[in-house]
């Protein structure tokens with residue numbers, strides 16, 4: 200060891216850096232890249248697996264939902280709310296001045312057809328399922344949904360109006376296959 | 385560490401090659417301990433015993449538990465009804481978590497009162513806060529395992545906290561879940577981590593003890609020991625005292641396990657998890673309530689999450705917030721008052737955390753949250769400058785000599801002479 204040390208000093212360059220220093224740094228760098236490359240699979244294995252991602256989309260016949268009624272479905276493990284809104288509710292949802300909202304979105308962007316509102320039943324605060332689906336449940340101060348966990352109020356368009364939730368109830372990707380059938384996902 | 389001569393030749397033979405007996409003798413037998421420790425110094429060893437109880441009952445539970453959303457709830461019910469003594473083991477584990485937290489909270493308040501976080505014990509204190517964090521993670525994931533309604537919705541709300549992180553929050557939550565909601569992949573990984581973390585805690589506890597034994601225990605006077613007249617050997621004086629404390633602790637623990645095993649739990653967790661319905665009023669386990677109250681006190685999602693984690697972060701930096709060189713509250717008249725106010729404040733936060741977030745509770749919760757942070761960030765730094773402490777005693781032995789005269793001093797020093 201002592202011998203090789205003296206040898207490297209002979210090989211020192213003008214900046215005082217030796218080839219040995221270069222080899223040391225290069226080995227550390229390779230080691231770090233290798234450790235990183237091996238860590239990634241260990242971290243990424245926790246992301247959704249292929250079969251979880253492949254979860255089929257669902258189709259629903261909405262003709263059976265009477266006006267004023269709502270149904271709850273399960274999609275990707277989460278509740279989806281479909282509400283057949285009354286003329287009154289539609290008017291309420293459309294007449295709001297969206298500039299004053301926390302998350303300004305017009306009702307026409309949120310509902311493909313004004314009669315049917317499709318949203319994820321997941322409070323955007325911390326993920327509870329808001330109340331207001333069943334007849335007789337509290338619907339909050341804006342006649343939409345009310346999240347009991349920390350008191351978020353959503354309106355008839357699923358927009359956040361009061362409480363800690365930051366954004367409106369999410370609208371999942373969906374399409375009308377016919378007048379009566381929609382596909383979610 | 386010099387090795388010691390042991391009478392037993394086998395012990396001697398082993399110790400010469402592997403000085404484990406010398407080590408134990410040094411750290412657990414001779415180990416000089418301040419002679420004036422009160423019963424608040426019991427809670428460290430109690431916490432260690434609670435950890436062992438949790439690991440032993442946990443591993444035996446794991447032998448009958450199934451980490452799958454379709455079977456988890458039923459497997460816990462089977463443990464309760466069919467597995468031999470399963471009910472006992474589960475109730476010990478369930479209540480053990482609560483008692484573990486009670487012990488650790490008392491242990492922490494002890495440290496706050498007697499200034500045990502001050503130099504040279506800063507790292508010892510920080511390792512303790514790290515243990516608290518690991519315990520919270522472990523208990524949270526353990527509570528998810530029986531897959532009841534509170535398991536499911538507690539897991540949903542707590543994992544969603546991470547969605548408050550700007551930009552990457554959503555991705556982090558999906559990564560934690562392994563899907564698009566709390567589901568089977570989540571339950572599986574929580575079981576894996578719930579099994580692992582207690583052993584990580586054991587590792588940190590070892591570091592905690594190494595740091596402790598570097599300078600020894602603090603004591604109710606908060607002054608340094610000045611030599612053999614101030615200390616007693618750990619064994620038998622403190623081993624016997626710790627055993628007495630343990631028997632009192634186990635009495636309360638057994639009373640809970642046998643008479644009110646579900647008192648500290650929530651009945652909704654005996655309803656199987658339902659992803660489509662949130663219970664009317666979700667509350668975390670009692671030991672999380674003060675933190676939950678702080679989370680809800682802030683009307684902004686990210687702000688609430690930051691405040692909650694901040695409540696623990698201030699404990700980490702506490703040694704640098706309280707600059708007063710006097711450790712024990714006994715000699716800090718104003719600090720003592722504020723200590724008790726903080727204690728009451730934490731109880732208030734715990735109460736508010738259990739109440740619905742509406743009306744007057746919101747206001748009280750906000751005031752209590754502000755007070756909590758003001759205590760650490762404003763009051764303690766200011767007190768360290770303006771407070772005039774009471775005079776400190778010369779040494780641990782001195783107040784005993786001067787207060788009670790020869791009689792008591794003689795009684796106190798008599799056993800000491802025997803062991804020397």
Ligand code: HEM
Pocket residue numbers: 435438439440441442443444445446449460474477478481484519522523524526527528529530578579581582583585649
């Ligand atoms: C730091 C130590 C530990 C703490 C604080 C802790 C906490 C908890 C909690 C709060 C529960 C929920 C109890 C209930 O409501 O049913 C639980 C369940 C469980 N724990 Fe632990 N635990 C610890 C160590 C362990 C260890 C080392 C294992 C070993 C595998 C384990 C295995 C289990 C199992 C299988 C369950 C599910 C059965 C049940 O719910 O009773 N735990 N734990």
Ligand code: FES
Pocket residue numbers: 322323324325326327346347348349350351362363364
């Ligand atoms: S989860 Fe809905 S208000 Fe917090």
